[in-house]
Amino acid sequence: MSQAKSYAAFAADKPLAPFSFERRQPRADDVAIEILYCGVCHSDLHFAQNDWGMSQYPVVPGHEIVGRVTSVGSQVSRFKAGDLVGVGCMVDSCRTCSACNGGVEQYCLEGSTMTYGSEDRQDGTITQGGYSDSIVVSEHFVLSMPDGIDLASAAPILCAxxxxxxxxxxxxxxxxxxxxxxxxxxxxxxxxxxxxxxxxxxxxxxxxxxxxxxxxxxxxxxxxxxxxxxxxxxxxxxxxxxxxxxxxxxxxxxxxxxxxxxxxxxxxxxxxxxxxxxxxxxxxxxxxxxxxSLIGGIAETQELLTLCAEQNITCDIEMLDINNINEGFERMAKGDVRYRFVIDMATLKNTAA
The missing domain is CATH 3.40.50.720 (NAD(P)-binding Rossmann-like Domain)
Structure with a gap:
């Protein structure tokens, strides 16, 4: 296991605060990633405030993740250390049902495993998201960042x-x-x-x-x-x-x-x-x-990233210091952002956690 630094919600009525926790030891099909950027989605706010009645605390939000591979498991074939990659709203699914076989893992008949707030299918732990310095994800749910794409503005493409x-x-x-x-x-x-x-x-x-x-x-x-x-x-x-x-x-x-x-x-x-x-x-x-309609499948998301790189389609973003995440949540709730906050995860190094 490795120690991860993050910001987490500890209760529906409490602001996000620094949080340290353990990421799992990479499995044979896992990719370990240093997170460089993470978009801030309105769903993050809903989940932090338990608006949907399913939050388990503490929870680390964030499912618009762009980072760099630090290591890979023995069965990983598509990625190597140093590759620039993305992780969106899902990190696992059953991979055998008709939806998964059809490339729409978000509609997995057993329920897809979301990037945060879901139960890991193998060890039962609760997944934690991208408001952190690292993440470990199965190769199948890791996306390649195309050459030339702007990494920060690409983060929200993985959800929005x-x-x-x-x-x-x-x-x-x-x-x-x-x-x-x-x-x-x-x-x-x-x-x-x-x-x-x-x-x-x-x-x-x-x-x-x-x-x-x-x-x-x-x-x-x-x-x-x-x-x-x-x-x-x-x-x-x-x-x-x-x-x-x-x-x-x-x-x-x-x-x-x-x-x-x-x-x-x-x-x-x-x-x-x-x-x-x-x-x-x-x-x-x-x-x-x-x-x-709910997000999109992994192959479809990779197709979209390629399209955005080829046609220079970007999300309009405002960079955010993670130490200002609660202010960012307040502004997002008021619609005071054009049009997506993206956290520069290098700012996490300046927290107390």
Whole structure:
């Protein structure tokens, strides 16, 4: 085992604080990684505050990890010490069910093992994430960082990027389609960039006039201020797809009315009950669909990293000293970041843990 330094949540109502713990001794198929950068996801905040009622403390958040390989197990063939790699939201799955065999490990029929807050399938310990100086992960769930990719801005691609890329691919959204992107945050701005790379006509829906120019700068063809009924009326029955990146409860019905018949509204941000309820009329009379999508599989994530490197697609980030993580959480909760914090893990050396 090796000693790891980190920041952890110790209770739902307590700030994150320095924490030292033991990482497991690498197994034969494991890759040991020195963490260089870790993105800060809204899910980290939810988990730290036990918003989903499943947190076990202490918990080290972080599932947008970029680092350098320090050693590999005897059965590892794809990586060697010194390689630049990434780790996303999953670190294991059963690897034998139909979902795993189909390359969608996130839908593992036995439940995938998440990067933090999950039970390790072999030793029963609770996984700890990337707000730390090191991590040990099975080779299958380690990603290669393509040559030329910016490492810091690539970190959020492992969650925000793949969360929006996977439904684009699954639903076959491409040239000739009109896509509405609801919300202009970490997920939303990546949805715009990736959809444009696939030749899609993209309209951003935002409640804020202040984000209109931001949306255009990120490549949106059109912007609709959704709090303006007149603007919403002009786009009624216009879109093939909606990608809904909003992580809190909101009214889906106005956006459903903006879909054509046979249109699909894809939820990628909301994990809570839909409130207010969806009006069945908006579905039945136009054969519309409300769907959901969760991150993406390992092969799909590697495909996305390659695409981002080739087309110079990056996540807009603000670098964060880990000693300011609680301030970062407060700002993220207020939407005061454009569009993703990324922790420079070198700053962890200056903590007391």
């Amino acid at each position: 990027g793949i969360t929006t890329y996977s439904p684009l691919k699954h639903f076959g959204i491409g040239k000739g389609h009109k896509l509405g992107v609801i919300g202009m945050g970490g997920l939303g701005h990546m949805a715009v960039k990736l959809a444009k790379a696939l030749g899609v006509e993209v309209t951003v829906f935002t409640r804020s006039d202040a984000k209109v120019e931001e949306a255009r700068r990120n490549g949106a063809d059109h912007v609709v201020v959704s709090s303006d009924p007149a603007q919403m009326e002009t786009v009624a029955e216009s879109f093939d797809f909606m990608m809904d990146t909003v992580p809190v409860q909101h009214d889906l019905n106005p956006y459903l009315k903006a879909l054509k018949y046979d249109g699909t509204h894809i939820l990628v941000g909301l994990l809570e009950p839909i409130e207010p309820p969806v009006e069945a009329f908006n579905l039945v009379f136009k054969r519309r669909v409300v769907a959901g």
